[in-house]
Structure formats: C-alpha cells, structure tokens
Amino acid sequence: MIYKIALDGPSGAGKSTLAKNIASALNIVYVDTGALYRSVGLYMQKNSILPENTQGVIAALPKVKLQMKFLDGTQHIYLCGEDVKDSIRTPEISMYASKVSAIPEVRTFLLNTQRDIAKTTSVIMDGRDIGTVIFPDADVKIFLTASLEARARRRTEELAQKGINEPYEKVLAEMKERDSNDSTRKVAPAVAAKDAILLDNSDFSLEQTFQAALSIIKSRLAL
Numbered sequence: 001m002i003y004k005i006a007l008d009g010p011s012g013a014g015k016s017t018l019a020k021n022i023a024s025a026l027n028i029v030y031v032d033t034g035a036l037y038r039s040v041g042l043y044m045q046k047n048s049i050l051p052e053n054t055q056g057v058i059a060a061l062p063k064v065k066l067q068m069k070f071l072d073g074t075q076h077i078y079l080c081g082e083d084v085k086d087s088i089r090t091p092e093i094s095m096y097a098s099k100v101s102a103i104p105e106v107r108t109f110l111l112n113t114q115r116d117i118a119k120t121t122s123v124i125m126d127g128r129d130i131g132t133v134i135f136p137d138a139d140v141k142i143f144l145t146a147s148l149e150a151r152a153r154r155r156t157e158e159l160a161q162k163g164i165n166e167p168y169e170k171v172l173a174e175m176k177e178r179d180s181n182d183s184t185r186k187v188a189p190a191v192a193a194k195d196a197i198l199l200d201n202s203d204f205s206l207e208q209t210f211q212a213a214l215s216i217i218k219s220r221l222a223l
C-alpha cells in the first residue's frame with residue numbers, strides 16, 4: 001500500500017525531527033519541502049536578487065535547477081549541481097525562504113517536484129501547505145504546533161548546536177515575523193487543513209510527540 005502523510009505547522013514546531021522519526025519507524029521516505037523553498041532563497045541570495053524583488057525572483061526561476069536525492073534515508077538537495085543541505089540552514093536563508101515562498105510563481109514552480117516524489121513511494125512530507133494544496137487527498141494530515149516561545153527556545157538551541165549563536169530574543173522576533181509572513185500570505189497560507197488533526201506539543205518531549213503522532217497515523221491507516 002502506498003500512502004501519504006502530510007505534516008504541516010509553523011517553524012520550530014519540531015516537524016522535521018518528528019517526520020524523520022516517523023519515516024524510520026514506518027520505513028517510508030521523509031521529504032522536507034522547506035528545503036526546496038530554502039534552496040530557491042539561497043539561489044537568490046547568491047545571485048544578489050533580493051527576495052522582495054518579486055519580478056527579479058520570477059525571472060530567475062528557470063535558472064534554479066533543483067534535484068532531491070535520498071541517500072541512506074537522508075534527503076540531499078542539489079542546487080545547480082551543488083549539495084546545499086547545510087548552507088540553506090542559516091537564519092538569513094530562513095528569511096529569504098519565507099519571503100520567496102509568498103510568491104505564487106515560486107509555489108507553482110515547486111509543485112510538481114513535491115507531487116512527483118509521492119507517486120512511487122509512501123512518504124511523510126513536512127511543510128506548510130501539504131495537507132491543503134500539495135496533497136489534499138493525503139491519507140493522514142497532522143498540523144503540529146507549539147507556542148511561539150517554545151518554538152523560539154527550541155530553535156535557539158538547535159542553532160547553538162550548529163555553532164550559530166543567536167540570542168533568544170532575536171530568534172523569537174524573527175520567528176514571529178516568519179509566522180506572520182507564512183500564515184497571512186495570499187497563496188497557500190500556513191493553516192491547518194479542515195480535516196487535519198491538531199497536535200500541540202508545547203509541553204511534550206520528543207518521545208511524547210513521536211508517540212502521539214504515531215498513534216494518530218496508525219489508527220488512520222489501520223496499521
């Protein structure tokens with residue numbers, strides 16, 4: 001049986017960790033769609049095109065060559081042939097990604113890349129509009145969320161582990177701005193699908209989040 005699990009929610013809710021754990025427990029593919037928007041953002045930054053320059057971004061899209069590969073269960077993303085797995089994770093590129101993702105042409109540009117991956121294999125895909133736009137027919141839809149403060153605290157720790165030391169207040173402010181960009185944009189705003197199950201993990205450990213999500217998925221898929 002091929003099935004699709006849509007995992008949406010705001011930044012810092014822990015979607016990628018959860019999706020990775022679920023993918024390995026169920027032996028399915030994990031797709032991080034934020035990496036696609038981040039790669040588009042990185043291309044613009046590298047080519048000195050500001051994300052607010054909508055026409056410039058649209059004009060550059062045909063030159064953005066993206067490829068996703070799954071090596072030993074880990075997603076690698078290639079931008080014009082170069083593995084950008086790590087360089088897309090900076091705060092600057094987070095903001096570029098958030099801004100370019102509000103441009104409808106960027107979303108259309110990435111639509112088929114996302115849909116094609118799920119044609120031949122079961123996936124858990126994380127993003128903002130997976131349950132609403134990419135796979136309205138997903139077998140399971142989870143909207144994972146947590147308070148702004150909890151998400152900012154986790155993101156600060158995650159960045160510190162990578163050697164990026166950003167003050168909590170700065171991370172909080174940037175997250176607030178991104179939340180607002182992502183949830184109020186006209187196209188595909190980050191909102192829960194009507195039939196998504198809401199999971200608020202503000203007070204959950206990673207393990208509790210995992211167990212809660214796994215039981216939702218198992219009961220939906222009758223596994």
Ligand code: DC
Binds near residue numbers: 129178
């Ligand atoms: O999940 P992330 O933080 O890596 O995503 C980076 C940005 O990309 C985020 O601010 C919103 C955007 N995004 C989106 O609009 N749709 C998706 N499916 C995934 C990400």
